[in-house]
Amino acid sequence: MFTPKYTINNAILKNIGLIEAAKEVIQHAPLLPFYEKKFQKDALIRSVHYGTHIEGNELSLSQAEKVVMGQQVIARERDIQEVINYRKVMEFIDELGAEKKDVTEDLILQLHKFTVEKILPQETAGTYRKTQVVIRSNQTGEVVFRPPAAIAVPMQIQDLVAFINSNTAEDIHPVLKSGIVHYELVRIHPFVDGNGRVSRALSTLILFLEGYDIRKFFSLEEYFDSDAARYYLALQEVEKQNGDFTSWLSYFTQGLAIELSKVRSRVEAVSADANIKQKLGGKPLLLSERQMEIVEFIQKNGYLENKAFKSLFPMISEDSVLLDLKTLVGAGLIKKQGVTKGAKYVMAK
Secondary structure (H helix, E strand, O other), X not given: OOOOEOOOOHHHHHHHHHHHHHHHHHHHOOOOHHHHHHHHHHHHHHHHHHHHHOOOOOOOHHHHHHHHOOOOOOXXXXXXXXXXXXXXXXXXXXXXHHHOOOOOHHHHHHHHHHHHOOOOOHHHOOXXXXXXXXXXXXXXXXXXXXXXXXHHHHHHHHXXXXXXXXXXHHOOOHHHHHHHHHHHHHHHOOOOOOHHHHHHHHHHHHHHHOOOOHHHOOOOHHHHHHOHHHHHHHHHHHHHOOOXXXXXXXXXXXXXXXXXXXXXXHHHHOOOHHHHHHHOOOOOOOOOHXXXXXXHHXXXXXXXXXXXXXXXXXXXXXHHHHHHHHHHHHOOOEEEEOOOOOOEEEEOO
């Protein structure tokens, strides 16, 4: 059975410590449903955009968001389809994580089917490659990696699946296990196209299955895409180190530590929710989405003035915004300072 070789160095220890600290804060933060949905939607859009952008997709983040939300954009058909497909992939692993499904060979093949739907010929979707492939440098065209021969792919995937479900893997920290699976599927390169997306999706699924879904607020894809050259160099380092995963796992854990630290900061910025719940005596918060946006704006900027209504809600009348503010003041969530048009609305202490 496949057995990964690595050393727990100081960088990995530090990164895991940051991950665990952020996870604790994020998991237990008393967030309003509005924020919960907002953070999850943001993570989904970033995962879909950056997870396809790193493979050469030309859609911008805002275009990808429109496609994810079912809106039309004018762009290359393949780019649109890749985004549609990767959204389906992310929704699929979300379901699998919730159901605690075992990772199987069929599951990996299904991930590939979703990834390349309407992009590759139907007969190659969800099937292993039948030919030898090589990975070339984008800059030089030089061959930087030769994946295993096509005939070895099914056995090596079976070996990887056996590792994922083994007692040995149970003793490995979930983040390290996720990173190991990510690399190993990239190394095997089982498909003619879509290997990177399938590898990153399977890696995320491992985190979900191991209790590290972290409210589905995070996206590792943005970290990988922010310096794609470094991502590919980190992957290549394993082979250069004779199969030692240490350098790759240092890079991988750093990415999750950076991402979760950002999420933690965002969560803490809106964790006045705990104070809000206290003010309402623990009662359910039946606020509208617009009222939630007002609360978020005040928490972020310190106050809201009448002159900011138009930029915050360009299609909403001033009277409607004032009515929302009156509701929030009445609930004790915010308070009004001043009585004229120059009045400010701030969070209640």
